[in-house]
Amino acid sequence: xxxxxxxxxxxxxxxxxxxxxxxxxxxxxxxxxxxxxxxxxxxxxxxxxxxxxxxxxxxxxxxxxxxxxxxxxxxxxxxxxxxxxxxxxxxxxxxxxxxxxxxxxxxxxxxxxxxxxxxxxxxxxxxxxxxxxxxxxxxxxxxxxxxxxxxxxxxxxxxxxxxxxxxxxxxxxxxxxxxxxxxxxxxxxxxxxxxxxxxxxxxxxxxxxxxxxxxxxxxxxxxxxxxxxxxxxxxxxxxxxxxxxxxxxxxxxxxxxxxxxxxxxxxxxxxxxxxxxxxxxxxxxxxxxxxxxxxxxxxxxxxxxxxxxxxxxxxxxxxxxxxxxxxxxxxxxxxxxxxxxxxxxxxxxxxxxxxxxxxxxxxxxxxxxxxxxxxxxxxxxxxxxxxxxxxxx
Amino acid sequence: xxxxxxxxxxxxxxxxxxxxxxxxxxxxxxxxxxxxxxxxxxxxxxxxxxxxxxxxxxxxxxxxxxxxxxxxxxxxxxxxxxxxxxxxxxxxxxxxxxxxxxxxxxxxxxxxxxxxxxxxxxxxxxxxxxxxxxxxxxxxxxxxxxxxxxxxxxxxxxxxxxxxxxxxxxxxxxxxxxxxxxxxxxxxxxxxxxxxxxxxxxxxxxxxxxxxxxxxxxxxxxxxxxxxxxxxxxxxxxxxxxxxxxxxxxxxxxxxxxxxxxxxxxxxxxxxxxxxxxxxxxxxxxxxxxxxxxxxxxxxxxxxxxxxxxxxxxxxxxxxxxxxxxxxxxxxxxxxxxxxxxxxxxxxxxxxxxxxxxxxxxxxxxxxxxxxxxxxxxxxxxxxxxxxxxxxxxxxxxxxxxxx
Numbered sequence: 001x002x003x004x005x006x007x008x009x010x011x012x013x014x015x016x017x018x019x020x021x022x023x024x025x026x027x028x029x030x031x032x033x034x035x036x037x038x039x040x041x042x043x044x045x046x047x048x049x050x051x052x053x054x055x056x057x058x059x060x061x062x063x064x065x066x067x068x069x070x071x072x073x074x075x076x077x078x079x080x081x082x083x084x085x086x087x088x089x090x091x092x093x094x095x096x097x098x099x100x101x102x103x104x105x106x107x108x109x110x111x112x113x114x115x116x117x118x119x120x121x122x123x124x125x126x127x128x129x130x131x132x133x134x135x136x137x138x139x140x141x142x143x144x145x146x147x148x149x150x151x152x153x154x155x156x157x158x159x160x161x162x163x164x165x166x167x168x169x170x171x172x173x174x175x176x177x178x179x180x181x182x183x184x185x186x187x188x189x190x191x192x193x194x195x196x197x198x199x200x201x202x203x204x205x206x207x208x209x210x211x212x213x214x215x216x217x218x219x220x221x222x223x224x225x226x227x228x229x230x231x232x233x234x235x236x237x238x239x240x241x242x243x244x245x246x247x248x249x250x251x252x253x254x255x256x257x258x259x260x261x262x263x264x265x266x267x268x269x270x271x272x273x274x275x276x277x278x279x280x281x282x283x284x285x286x287x288x289x290x291x292x293x294x295x296x297x298x299x300x301x302x303x304x305x306x307x308x309x310x311x312x313x314x315x316x317x318x319x320x321x322x323x324x325x326x327x328x329x330x331x332x333x334x335x336x337x338x339x340x341x342x343x344x345x346x347x348x349x350x351x352x353x354x355x356x357x358x359x360x361x362x363x364x365x366x367x368x369x370x371x372x373x374x375x376x377x378x379x380x381x382x383x384x385x386x387x388x389x390x391x392x393x
Numbered sequence: 394x395x396x397x398x399x400x401x402x403x404x405x406x407x408x409x410x411x412x413x414x415x416x417x418x419x420x421x422x423x424x425x426x427x428x429x430x431x432x433x434x435x436x437x438x439x440x441x442x443x444x445x446x447x448x449x450x451x452x453x454x455x456x457x458x459x460x461x462x463x464x465x466x467x468x469x470x471x472x473x474x475x476x477x478x479x480x481x482x483x484x485x486x487x488x489x490x491x492x493x494x495x496x497x498x499x500x501x502x503x504x505x506x507x508x509x510x511x512x513x514x515x516x517x518x519x520x521x522x523x524x525x526x527x528x529x530x531x532x533x534x535x536x537x538x539x540x541x542x543x544x545x546x547x548x549x550x551x552x553x554x555x556x557x558x559x560x561x562x563x564x565x566x567x568x569x570x571x572x573x574x575x576x577x578x579x580x581x582x583x584x585x586x587x588x589x590x591x592x593x594x595x596x597x598x599x600x601x602x603x604x605x606x607x608x609x610x611x612x613x614x615x616x617x618x619x620x621x622x623x624x625x626x627x628x629x630x631x632x633x634x635x636x637x638x639x640x641x642x643x644x645x646x647x648x649x650x651x652x653x654x655x656x657x658x659x660x661x662x663x664x665x666x667x668x669x670x671x672x673x674x675x676x677x678x679x680x681x682x683x684x685x686x687x688x689x690x691x692x693x694x695x696x697x698x699x700x701x702x703x704x705x706x707x708x709x710x711x712x713x714x715x716x717x718x719x720x721x722x723x724x725x726x727x728x729x730x731x732x733x734x735x736x737x738x739x740x741x742x743x744x745x746x747x748x749x750x751x752x753x754x755x756x757x758x759x760x761x762x763x764x765x766x767x768x769x770x771x772x773x774x775x776x777x778x779x780x781x782x783x784x785x786x787x788x789x790x791x792x793x794x795x796x797x
Contacts (some may be wrong), residue, residue, distance in 0.1 A: 180542020
């Protein structure tokens with residue numbers, strides 16, 4: 001370990017000192033789970049609660065997995081961009097690149113028993129919950145092998161076994177749903193929490209405040225996460241909200257403002273929020289983040305903000321670059337290794353896209369499936385009564 | 394729906410229809426009544442709708458099989474049934490289901506400690522606790538959404554709208570999340586919610602509290618709608634709705650809560666998609682639901698005295714329509730009159746007219762007539778309010794016109 005601390009970034013210097021093959025070196029580094037403490041970029045700002053500490057416990061393995069997963073998400077979104085332009089993805093396609101740290105950091109702090117529900121910008125959240133690239137691309141292209149059998153589309157990704165409840169097209173409608181999930185968790189005594197994600201645009205919806213009131217009234221284990229990317233489609237934050245301090249909007253509900261481009265800060269905040277929600281009821285997290293693409297593929301994203309702003313944020317605050325710098329400065333991997341990882345990820349994504357392109361479209365009979373659930377009392381029959389009625393249980 | 398498309402195919406295969414049989418009109422026969430007919434006394438709180446004759450012919454034989462068999466087997470008159478009011482029947486159904494399945498919970502405004510604004514949930518909070526009978530704040534959008542979110546995980550909430558009209562505030566949740574989540578998630582999530590509440594024109598409640606939402610909700614794919622009209626079918630439909638894996642909207646009527654009827658002691662459930670044959674007949678099919686059933690039955694008394702033999706069907710299932718029962722009736726009588734409380738424009742009657750015309754056009758001797766409420770906001774003044782809904786006299790006139 002001491003030896004690796006002395007070495008510089010150069011690959012050539014590394015080899016003679018380590019006296020081991022590059023492969024062995026890489027293997028040794030990536031499985032290292034010994035704790036590493038990193039400071040978050042900025043301290044947390046809190047409202048009605050004590051902010052957690054800036055020092056985040058992580059490990060080399062975790063940082064590498066952050067890098068890998070965020071690169072995968074980024075690549076997926078870029079691939080979706082090209083597919084949309086090639087007219088293989090139609091309708092609305094809302095891309096998440098720039099905001100990957102929120103999805104990744106959250107996953108690192110919670111289990112699959114905790115529920116996540118989000119809006120239409122859900123591709124990466126789906127991936128974070130364990131969804132596959134192939135299912136994601138198939139769904140985007142409307143194929144049978146998609147996660148919703150091709151019937152949902154970009155805005156309706158769901159993964160029930162990983163407690164990912166979607167995927168909702170109407171702004172803010174997931175807030176009451178999220179409270180319902182939290183209610184069910186409390187009802188069934190699950191000891192799990194629900195993370196309800198919404199944007200700065202949705203933060204002005206009345207149903208959000210209704211849901212907050214209910215959650216606070218009944219001490220529901222709900223964590224409301226405002227992914228503040230500062231633009232509600234084309235309207236900047238300062239033009240749509242009188243008070244852009246979204247974490248304070250809960251009034252009687254405690255809140256925390258987090259740098260959403262720092263995956264470790266997100267992880268710390270989510271861990272803190274989960275503990276809080278299980279004991280004291282709801283809490284709001286505001287993730288200060290940024291999206292590089294426009295609101296959706298139909299929006300160029302540059303009519304309401306300057307390209308300089310976008311590239312500025314990309315240079316200074318990009319989440320993947322932050323983790324990359326961390327990895328390199330802690331000598332967990334070299335630049336070349338990271339570049340190789342990126343290449344692998346790119347190949348993986350391309351392979352998934354190619355496979356998804358070959359997938360079949362749903363059959364026409366699928367139009368009528370899953371409207372109702374077959375079961376007692378729900379079989380409908382037409383004038384010729386050809387369908388069997390269900391029997392009483 | 395695919396069911397209707399299939400039905401259309403079957404209907405066009407036959408094309409015989411009988412001309413009006415004037416001899417039948419002259420003979421006021423009640424020979425169509427089946428041997429087993431029970432007459433229940435239905436005492437309404439208001440004289441104008443006190444007539445109710447429940448003929449229990451059309452239940453699914455399987456569902457009631459146990460009840461009837463047990464009675465015959467034991468041949469002891471224990472359990473001859475008990476008399477109760479409609480809201481008590483709803484409460485009984487709800488309580489039985491909550492006893493049976495711990496996942497069933499109730500949420501709504503004043504359902505818990507207050508006992509429900511129409512006493513449907515009276516006593517339940519004491520029995521089951523505050524978490525299972527949840528008093529919500531006044532935020533229909535949020536608590537409907539909350540119920541749907543809870544249903545996604547496996548709970549079976551019964552969401553009460555204090556008045557159906559308030560559920561307009563939750564329309565987004567009902568349409569997009571309740572109706573469509575099963576489809577857009579590719580079948581991953583089921584939403585076994587029951588959304589229930591009183592609606593319809595009451596006694597001078599004003600325009601905003603006299604809404605009939607069945608016409609607004611009927612287009613939402615993925616939901617089922619049922620309307621109860623007697624204590625018997627209220628309890629049965631409530632139980633069936635709770636047990637159903639689909640989202641069901643149960644329409645009750647403000648004026649029917651105090652109807653009294655004797656219902657069986659045994660457990661029973663009504664089929665959600667089935668229509669109820671209230672009074673078999675030969676001359677004309679009258680399709681109705683909810684409170685209008687009683688206006689129709691009152692008109693039927695007058696009609697019988699005048700020599701007509703109407704067949705009255707309470708369609709009960711507003712979405713999907715029970716085109717089987719309706720179709721058989723149309724094939725028999727060849728005339729249809731729809732009597733409903735919805736508005737004429739875009740109402741249940743409008744859809745039913747279209748469905749009947751599409752599927753049974755060859756069997757009709759006369760155009761389908763639809764009597765609905767006037768397309769006006771319900772006025773406050775009592776006389777004006779009476780004129781917005783269909784009255785028995787108008788039903789009699791319409792039947793006479795159709796049977797000409």
